[in-house]
Amino acid sequence: MIYHIPVLLQESIDGLQIHDGGIYVDVTFGGGGHSREILRRLPANGHLYSFDQDEDAARNILSTEADGSERRFVDDERFTFVRSNFRYLHNWMHYYGVEHIDGLLADLGVSSHHLDDEQRGFSFRFDAPLDMRMNQRAHETAADIVNGYAEEQLADIFFLYGEMKNSRRLAAALVKARQQKPIVTTQDFVTIMEPLVKRGREKKEMARLFQALRIEVNHETDALKEMLTAATALLAPGGRLSVITYHSLEDRIVKNMMKTGNVEGKVIQDFYGRIDSPYKLVNNRVITPEETEQERNPRSRSAKLRIAEKKEPHERE
Template structure:
C-alpha cells in the first residue's frame, strides 16, 4: 500500500489550528492514511495521547501499524458518529479534528468504485465490508428517490433525465460497473466542460450510500461535548454541502440564546454561547500540488 498517494489537505494549518498542548489528548476522527495524525504526534510528548477513528478497512490497517509502533495512539474502528456517541467520553479531548471527504487512495483504487475515470465495481462504500453498495441502491431506487438524491447531494440539473435513463438501462441489464454509470450519465450531460459529466452524480450517490451529511450533522454537537473547556474543534470540508452544515453549526453555537429584555422577570441560567469561532475560514493553499484540494475549507472553533 502506497501511502504517498494521499496528500493530507491543510496539513500544517490544521495542526496549528489545534493549538496543541504537548501533553494533551487529541482525536483525529477521520484518520484516512494518517497524514494529520502523524503531524499531531510530532507535537506531542511522551504523556500526550492521540485517538483515531476510521471505518475504511485499508485505513484501519495503516492506523493499526501506527498504533503498534507508537503507544500514544489508540485506534477505534467504525464510522465516526458511532464511535463518538458510543465509545468516547465527554470533556476528554484538548482538540478534535475532522477531515471530511474521500481520500486519494480510495479514489485511485478502481476496485473501490469511487472513480468515474477508472472502471471498477460500482461500490462507493467507505466500509466495503458492510451495507448496500451503489449498485445495490441503483438496482432498486425509484425515479423520484434518485432524482431527489442527485439534486440534493449533487445539485445535478439533469437529475430526472439521468434517473429515468438509469431505470431504462437496468430494465435490460443491472448497472454493476463505474464505467457503465459514467457513460450513461455522460450521454445526458454532453454540455459539461470543466468537470467530468458524471462528477455530480457520483458525488451524490457516494454521499447517499455512506450517509455522509447525516453523519456530519449528528456528530458535530457530539464532538463538541468531547472537548474540554478551551479545546479546539477543527473541521475541513471539501464541498459546499459539507461546509454549509459546519458553518451553520458553528454560527449557532457561537451565539447566546436571545430573550426579550422587556420580560418582567428574566430567567436564570440562560444558555450562553458554547464556542468561540477562531479566525476566518481557511482555504486550501496546496492546490497546485493536489488538485483535489481546490475546494477545501477549514473552520476552527474553541469550546468556552
C-alpha cells in the first residue's frame, strides 16, 4: 500500500527555489515524497530537516531489504528526521544550531495513510475506535472529546472547525446519546450524527464533522500558527515558504501570514500607507492541481498552494 501520494509535488518544490548550501525544512514528512524530491534537487552542501509526529511516518525512514535487514529511508548526511510536532520548529532548529533556513514546505491536513488506515479512526468509511490522534503518544482521543466536552464546547468545535450551521443541534444530540452509553467508535458517532446532516450531502457533511474532531484532537490550528510564526523568524531574506492547504480555516491562517506577517491578518501600515509585511507573494493567485493530478489523486481536489518569499531588509524600508 502506498503510504501517501504527495500533492502538487513539482509545484511546491519549485516554489522553494533550492540553491547551493541551503537549509530546508519539510514539516510534514508523511511518506517522504516531498522530502525525497527536495533531496534529489539539494546540492551536496545543503541540508534537509524533516518533521513528523506520527510513529507510522517515522517508520518510513527505514525500509526492509530482501535479506530482512533495515536501511535508512536515505542514508544521507544531508538529511535529519525529527519525530516531533512542527509547532516545536523553533526549539528543534535551536537544538541543531540552525539560526536561519532557506525554505520551508508544509503539506497540511490529513494524509492518505491516515484516511486509509482502518484502525486510526480518521475516516467514517470504517468502523474503528474513535481515536484520530496523529501522535499516538498523546493522551486525548476523539472519544474523550465527544464523551467529555461540555455541550457548548462541542458546538463551538463543529461550528469553527467544521463550519456546521446546525452545530448546536449536533452537540445536543451527542450529549443526549452519551448519557445512554459512551460513544467509542466511529460508527457510534456516525449513527448519532447521520439523522442531522442534509440529505444528499451526507458524505460531505460527515467529512466536515470528522475534520472538526480531528483538528481539535491534534490542536491543529494552534500548531499551525506557532509553526508559521517560527518559520517567519527563521527564514533568511530571500527564503521561501511553500504551503499546501486543504480547507478554508487553515488556508485563511496561511494567507494572513503571507499577506500581513501575522496569523490574525492584522494589517500594519508604514508611514506611506504600505502594508508592512515581511513577505512578498510569489503567486498572487493560489496554485491548484491540474485535472490529471486530481483524477489520479482525489485528495488533491481541494488542495491550494501558496508561496511567499521573505523580503530583503531594504525591501521593508
